[in-house]
Amino acid sequence: MKILKLKSPGKINLRLDVFDKRPDGYHNIRMLNSAVNVYDDIEIQLVERGVEIVCDNDPLVPLGEDNIAFKACKEIMAYSNKNVGVRIVIKKNIPVASGMGGGSSNAASVIMGLNQMLKINLSIEKLMKIGFRFGSDIPFFMFGAPAVATGIGETLTKVKKMPTMPMVLVNPGVSVPTKSVYEKYQRTNSLTPVELPNEFTTKKAVVRVLNNDLERVTTKQVPVVQEIKEMLMKYGALASQMTGSGPTVFGIFPDKEKAEKAAKKVQTHGDTKWRVFVAENV
Incomplete structure (x- = not known):
């Protein structure tokens, strides 16, 4: 069939x-x-x-x-x-x-x-x-x-407009169930969050609004999240952050060539369990 x-x-x-x-x-x-x-x-x-x-x-x-x-x-x-x-x-x-x-x-x-x-x-x-x-x-x-x-x-x-963003995604080879992260989450910030525009014309505009409230919870369980974030920044990322409840971390790069070079460095210096992807938003 x-x-x-x-x-x-x-x-x-x-x-x-x-x-x-x-x-x-x-x-x-x-x-x-x-x-x-x-x-x-x-x-x-x-x-x-x-x-x-x-x-x-x-x-x-x-x-x-x-x-x-x-x-x-x-x-x-x-x-x-x-x-x-x-x-x-x-x-x-x-x-x-x-x-x-x-x-x-x-x-x-x-x-x-x-x-x-x-x-x-x-x-x-x-x-x-x-x-x-x-x-x-x-x-x-x-x-x-x-x-x-x-x-x-x-x-x-x-979101009406979003720039193409070359990025490197790194998964440290462990699974983090979403439910367990939310169960451990305690809100510490009662401030009104920033207003999000409905279009972004530059990577810098996106970088300005990056945030993940669950990151600190997952980082306590999986400390390597912070290590990966720092590594991506060291290798030229404009910003790095965990996605969702983790533990995958992404770094946004100025261009694809810099992203590919950074990915190779992460593969060379990171743990063999890590999975590394060069990607972009679609």
Whole structure:
């Protein structure tokens, strides 16, 4: 049967402000998100029956009900009148539990892919609502543009302009579950956060608003986050910061050549477990 091949991007949080805890246990947040050109490969194949997820290259990826792409697949299929099954093959490149949103991106790709393959023809707004049931980052990966996300991530406002930013991303080879970081987070700053513009014309304008309230929590658990930040700055980054709940750190560089040189230095002087990506926002 037909196979649909998709690229499932990672993301970085250029800003992540964490506010008060809600009655439902989640925190109100504000994020400035951008997708990056570090991709997982997704293949969706229609089969006779059932739902199956296969991932042969990363043992940390859950393959059944614990995988949000699996749950999202079953949900979107309920909107179809076709009596078929689905086989999803994921080739992971984005590290698991890294702060880059790989699992949410995979789920978004599956929802949009099946909407197309099965000719369900739901609107993007409806697809985003379906995705949100399974993860607050999923709607962003359907949105198709850099965005400011508020609430718990469900309200998205398009950022009209964002400069291309060459960057180096470094994952130290450990997984940090998002839930554990938020559980340890205690708000210490009650100041009104800076206002975010809806367009950025220069890298310096982006650098001015960088912030991640979760960084100090994760750094206590994974001290190497600070080491990586300092290393990226030493090798020429305009700024460096952790993304999401971590532990991946990114550095923004003046140009791609400087980013590539820095990445080689990190690979030479860093730990062999570290995964290093030269990337840019997309």
